[in-house]
Amino acid sequence: MAAIQDTASISTRSYTPVSINDFPYEIIEQICSWIHPRHANRLQRLSRTLKNLLSSKHFAQLNLSRFVCPSKQKQVQKTTLAWPDEFESLLFTASSNFAHVVATELLTRVESISCAHRLMVRTQIPKALGCLRFLKHLDLGSCRLFGEIPAELGNLYNLESLVLARNCLSGQLPSEFRNLQKLRILNLMGNKLTGSFPTQICEIKTLEVLDLSGNQMNGPVPYALLELQATLRELNLAGNQFSGKVPVELGQCFKLEYLYLHSNLLDCSEIAFVLAGLKRLIVRSF
Known part of the structure; x- marks a missing residue:
């Protein structure tokens, strides 16, 4: 009987639940x-x-x-990333520190990332991309990206083409983009970028194609575009809120073949005179 009472007293005794802490x-x-x-x-x-x-x-x-065993990690040193596997996709979906480890241990030799239309989750551009020092081509078009473009992309010194078109990116272009001195193609069309024309782009002396169309940028088109006179072939500023006169310096960009200025607030009354010397140029200004 005493044993039964002892058992009863034990069963009614209160215990603190075990916590993971x-x-x-x-x-x-x-x-x-x-x-x-x-x-x-x-x-x-x-x-x-x-x-x-x-x-x-x-x-x-x-x-x-x-x-991912060490032997596989060495084997995974691919140079092109088009369809991220279960581990590589963590670059876009995991926390910033986890994404950094994925970039530095699994993707160190990647030269090209082309994941347009292929990311299954709505996410921001991972800062860890800035660790990929061999990266030459980055295409994340139509990937449902949102937020600001991270300054870390300015660390991609070997980058030749950057396509972030048709996303929901906002804010202004980082000043660090002036470091991309091998960049030839910059396509940021169809986002929600704001502010004035990012003049740091004009410091990239290799730039051939610049597409800022379909954003919310405003202010004048800068005279600094003259800095790109030896390389610029295509300039698309359509669908923004740029205003003022078209700078005469555009007429000195002798390699310019395509110019799109329509759907802005620009004064294009003198554009024929400004661009008269560019014989191969195709213009749409209205």
Whole structure:
């Protein structure tokens, strides 16, 4: 009878539920590292402890090592990324530190990323892209990207073409873009970019094609375009709110073949005189 009473008293005794915070940090890390990276990132929402743990670079390295063996990491050093696999796609979907590890350990030799229309989630441009120092071509057109263009893209010193067309990007172009001294094609059409004409672009002496059409930029078209006179072949500023007169300096861009200025607030009354010397030029200004 006494034994039964003891059992009853034990069963009614209150216990504090075990919390994940009661486990040593190292144990939590080891357990979570065996969860596929695609799912491990989602656990950050459960508690502050998990968020701090799973967003660290150390955990990202440990987590990836469980699923991508060292021999495979060396083998994965591809130069073209068109259809991201389950690990490469983490560059766009994971936390910033995790994306950084993916970029520096799985994609270090990538020269071309062409994922237009292929990203399945609405996301921002990952800052980790700035780590890909061999990258020459980046096409993320129609990928439902939003937010501002990160300054880290200015670290891509070997970049030759950048296409971010038909997204929902906002804000202004980072001043760091002046560092892209090998860039030939810059296509930012069909976004929500604002502010005045980004004159830092005019410091890129290799630029051949510039498309800023379909944004919300305003102010004058700058005289600084003269800096591109030796290379610029196509200039598309249509569908913005640029105003003032078309600068006479455009007439000195002797390689210019295509010029689109329509759907702005520009004074094009003297455009025929300004561009009279450009015999191969095709203009649409109205």
